[in-house]
Amino acid sequence: MSVRDKFGRPIVVVTGMGIVTSLGAGKAENWSKLVAGESGIRTITRFPIDGLKTTMAGTVDFVPVAPFTSTGLSERLGHMAVEEAIAQSGIGTKGDFPGPLFLAVAPVEIEWPQRLELAHEVGGTQFTYDDLLRVCGGGKFVNYHHRFLFGSVADSLSDTFGTKGSPISLSTACASGATAIQLGVEAIRRGETDVALCAATEGSVNPEGLVRFSLLSALSTQNDPPQAASKPFSKNRDGFVMAEGAGALVLESYDAAVARGAKILGVVAGCGELTDSFHRTRSSPDGKPIIGCIRKALADAGMAPEQIDHINAHGTATPENDKMEYVGVSAVFGDYTSRIPVSSNKSMVGHTISAAGAVEAIFSLLTLEHQRIPPTINFDVPDPAILFDVVGNKARDARVTTVMSNSFGFGGQNASLILTREPA
Amino acid sequence: MNETAVTAEPVEVWITGIGLATSLGEGLDANWDALNSGRINVDEQGFAPYIVHPWAKVNLEAQIPKKEQRQMEAWQRIGTYAAGLALDSAGLKGNKEILSRMDMIVAAGGGERDISVDTNILNAEAQGNCTPGFLNDRLMSDLRPTLFLAQLSNLLAGNIAISHGVCGTSRTFMGEEVAGVDAFKIALARIAGGQSDIALVGGSHNGERKDLLVLYEFGDYNLKNKFAPVWDRKEHPGFALGSAGAFLVLESRPHAEARGARPLARLSKVVADRARRKEAGAVTGTLERLWSALDVHEAPGAIITGATGAEPVTSEERAFLGQHKAFAVRSSGTRFGHTMEAHFALGLALAALSISRGALFAPGDSSGVEIEMKQAPAQIVVVGAGHYRGEGMALVESVK
Numbered sequence: 001m002s003v004r005d006k007f008g009r010p011i012v013v014v015t016g017m018g019i020v021t022s023l024g025a026g027k028a029e030n031w032s033k034l035v036a037g038e039s040g041i042r043t044i045t046r047f048p049i050d051g052l053k054t055t056m057a058g059t060v061d062f063v064p065v066a067p068f069t070s071t072g073l074s075e076r077l078g079h080m081a082v083e084e085a086i087a088q089s090g091i092g093t094k095g096d097f098p099g100p101l102f103l104a105v106a107p108v109e110i111e112w113p114q115r116l117e118l119a120h121e122v123g124g125t126q127f128t129y130d131d132l133l134r135v136c137g138g139g140k141f142v143n144y145h146h147r148f149l150f151g152s153v154a155d156s157l158s159d160t161f162g163t164k165g166s167p168i169s170l171s172t173a174c175a176s177g178a179t180a181i182q183l184g185v186e187a188i189r190r191g192e193t194d195v196a197l198c199a200a201t202e203g204s205v206n207p208e209g210l211v212r213f214s215l216l217s218a219l220s221t222q223n224d225p226p227q228a229a230s231k232p233f234s235k236n237r238d239g240f241v242m243a244e245g246a247g248a249l250v251l252e253s254y255d256a257a258v259a260r261g262a263k264i265l266g267v268v269a270g271c272g273e274l275t276d277s278f279h280r281t282r283s284s285p286d287g288k289p290i291i292g293c294i295r296k297a298l299a300d301a302g303m304a305p306e307q308i309d310h311i312n313a314h315g316t317a318t319p320e321n322d323k324m325e326y327v328g329v330s331a332v333f334g335d336y337t338s339r340i341p342v343s344s345n346k347s348m349v350g351h352t353i354s355a356a357g358a359v360e361a362i363f364s365l366l367t368l369e370h371q372r373i374p375p376t377i378n379f380d381v382p383d384p385a386i387l388f389d390v391v392g393n394k395a396r397d398a399r400v401t402t403v404m405s406n407s408f409g410f411g412g413q414n415a416s417l418i419l420t421r422e423p424a
Numbered sequence: 425m426n427e428t429a430v431t432a433e434p435v436e437v438w439i440t441g442i443g444l445a446t447s448l449g450e451g452l453d454a455n456w457d458a459l460n461s462g463r464i465n466v467d468e469q470g471f472a473p474y475i476v477h478p479w480a481k482v483n484l485e486a487q488i489p490k491k492e493q494r495q496m497e498a499w500q501r502i503g504t505y506a507a508g509l510a511l512d513s514a515g516l517k518g519n520k521e522i523l524s525r526m527d528m529i530v531a532a533g534g535g536e537r538d539i540s541v542d543t544n545i546l547n548a549e550a551q552g553n554c555t556p557g558f559l560n561d562r563l564m565s566d567l568r569p570t571l572f573l574a575q576l577s578n579l580l581a582g583n584i585a586i587s588h589g590v591c592g593t594s595r596t597f598m599g600e601e602v603a604g605v606d607a608f609k610i611a612l613a614r615i616a617g618g619q620s621d622i623a624l625v626g627g628s629h630n631g632e633r634k635d636l637l638v639l640y641e642f643g644d645y646n647l648k649n650k651f652a653p654v655w656d657r658k659e660h661p662g663f664a665l666g667s668a669g670a671f672l673v674l675e676s677r678p679h680a681e682a683r684g685a686r687p688l689a690r691l692s693k694v695v696a697d698r699a700r701r702k703e704a705g706a707v708t709g710t711l712e713r714l715w716s717a718l719d720v721h722e723a724p725g726a727i728i729t730g731a732t733g734a735e736p737v738t739s740e741e742r743a744f745l746g747q748h749k750a751f752a753v754r755s756s757g758t759r760f761g762h763t764m765e766a767h768f769a770l771g772l773a774l775a776a777l778s779i780s781r782g783a784l785f786a787p788g789d790s791s792g793v794e795i796e797m798k799q800a801p802a803q804i805v806v807v808g809a810g811h812y813r814g815e816g817m818a819l820v821e822s823v824k
Contacts, residue, residue, distance in 0.1 A: 050557025
């Protein structure tokens with residue numbers, strides 16, 4: 001007799017997790033540093049910082065990629081996270097993962113070192129774009145074609161780990177990691193597959209990546225000390241801190257996991273998603289799309305607000321995001337809001353953008369496992385307008401059975417996940 | 425529909441709207457007429473030696489408010505415009521109740537670079553400006569702050585939400601041609617499985633972009649010097665980048681019937697895979713396997729392929745087509761150029777249009793691959809094999 005959720009759908013469980021962030025590689029190192037309140041944010045050394053308003057980031061510097069490209073780093077980080085996740089799940093055999101891949105990955109484009117390489121190939125000091133174009137062909141740069149295709153990272157993961165079918169690369173901006181998980185959940189619930197690999201990776205700390213967010217005034221400029229820059233829910237917060245990392249989850253139907261004797265690490269009980277059409281980078285001031293997104297996640301899990309006992313916040317530390325997250329959450333949870341411990345991992349690992357939804361889902365599941373909520377560091381001047389019970393500066397032991405993890409992104413992308421320890 | 429719903433039997437999925445804004449014009453009639461008259465809009469001069477299919481200009485304000493147009497680059501305007509046409513075609517424009525819960529999956533690449541900024545920076549560097557902060561300074565001063573938003577892959581969907589109010593869910597798939605296949609595969613599966621009632625699905629591509637020519641020239645994929653139909657490029661393989669926005673409204677049959685919407689066609693199946701292309705014949709084999717997963721009956725049927733003209737994949741696809749000679753073949757690539765992420769949506773749009781008009785459009789070349797078809801097609805298979813990776817197929821049928 002198959003076990004179903006209260007809506008008659010297959011229950012989706014997590015049987016493997018892998019993670020890399022600026023704190024380190026693997027769950028053990030990440031978790032111990034996270035609950036100790038360590039920051040992975042540091043002054044950028046990968047490229048010159050002269051002339052930049054923001055000079056720090058949560059870069060992953062301990063993974064060498066040569067020659068460096070952001071897409072190449074994304075690929076490496078993705079491999080590391082996926083390898084750890086599959087090893088933990090014990091599913092399939094090496095190079096033969098028995099399900100599809102859903103990959104959240106940053107948009108890809110040719111990067112400045114490659115553009116400069118073309119310019120040097122042209123030679124001279126006065127040239128046009130057509131001159132650049134003329135030296136591209138003939139096979140000399142054929143690897144750049146493969147490298148800078150949008151599907152290249154998924155291709156590489158699919159080849160190495162033997163995922164089945166056409167791997168899906170997706171972007172929903174800062175909600176991408178959550179969307180990858182959602183696609184896996186939906187596929188398992190439809191009965192298309194018993195298992196899915198949901199991964200998310202980000203390696204975008206390069207000069208133009210940083211400048212782009214900087215020009216939108218989205219980044220913190222509190223460069224000194226870098227560890228104190230990311231201040232979610234603080235009155236003196238001034239933007240997010242770009243960061244790199246990857247997270248990967250093996251999702252399985254409960255039945256399939258039990259049948260093969262796999263250890264169940266947690267349950268993805270519900271997913272919600274709702275688009276905000278107010279503005280490209282700002283939330284609707286009434287918070288309705290965020291409210292709707294959270295309500296959809298609760299409805300999908302078949303839960304009442306009072307069943308959520310921790311929120312792993314999107315908590316980017318931009319003035320706008322944290323305010324709107326509070327507006328949305330408090331509208332749904334009402335008086336209960338102040339009784340939910342809330343924390344933002346981004347205070348320590350920064351904003352891993354495309355990877356954030358998966359990275360934070362993994363931290364949420366580790367919170368459930370350890371019954372300990374990681375702190376929001378740099379929480380010294382609470383924003384009086386945000387009346388969350390922020391788990392400030394020190395990790396807190398708590399009885400946690402159900403976590404909501406929020407992700408809100410540019411382009412009106414809102415996604416919320418509800419994760420539990422055991423099947424309901 | 426409540427996303428918690430579970431359906432025992434797959435729900436039938438209809439195509440109830442098509443939006444096309446291409447190099448051949450905007451709207452279904454203009455494109456249909458051009459296909460039948462054999463007109464092709466190709467620019468052999470503007471990007472010489474490379475050949476591109478320029479977008480046919482439209483009155484953008486008919487679909488996109490002026491202040492929103494200014495926030496977009498061409499690829500977003502093309503897509504947002506076509507998305508609006510699809511909503512018009514489905515009779516949904518302004519229907520807030522439905523649009524507010526309509527799902528959206530967009531197949532997208534990235535947006536235009538500012539070519540003059542890039543060129544100026546590279547020239548300055550070549551002239552000896554190589555202090556550590558040089559690139560940072562130039563990027564901070566030269567890049568328009570909003571350009572990033574016009575380049576972000578998911579901001580085509582974002583712009584469609586803003587301009588047309590499509591705000592149920594929003595997902596953007598990337599990964600060149602097969603992103604378009606996967607977009608339809610997932611949207612169809614969600615509706616058929618009761619996870620969604622109605623979805624706007626499609627993509628957009630602007631072929632008039634030198635930054636894209638650079639990417640594809642790395643692999644020697646661009647068609648050069650002289651235009652030729654896709655099937656006549658064996659000696660000079662390659663694709664001519666095309667410009668098109670193509671969006672479809674997919675809808676569950678009960679949802680369409682409840683609002684009195686007329687089906688243009690039924691989307692019965694979408695399948696995708698990724699052949700390991702290291703071995704010769706891998707693509708042909710994968711296409712055969714996808715075909716057998718479609719439940720295709722005997723003729724009268726047709727195949728609309730997005731064959732690119734790049735090699736070796738086009739020859740591999742031709743070998744596959746040679747096994748199905750009872751089906752009349754049409755190449756969208758010859759007519760519209762290669763529209764990459766939008767190409768599968770374009771093929772589906774042409775298939776649904778052909779089904780709804782009870783005829784296949786006229787053949788587009790004299791190589792013998794495309795032959796006249798007199799009967800009304802009952803089934804059309806849309807084929808998409810990416811220039812470098814990814815294969816997909818869809819079955820479009822008349823509604824019974």
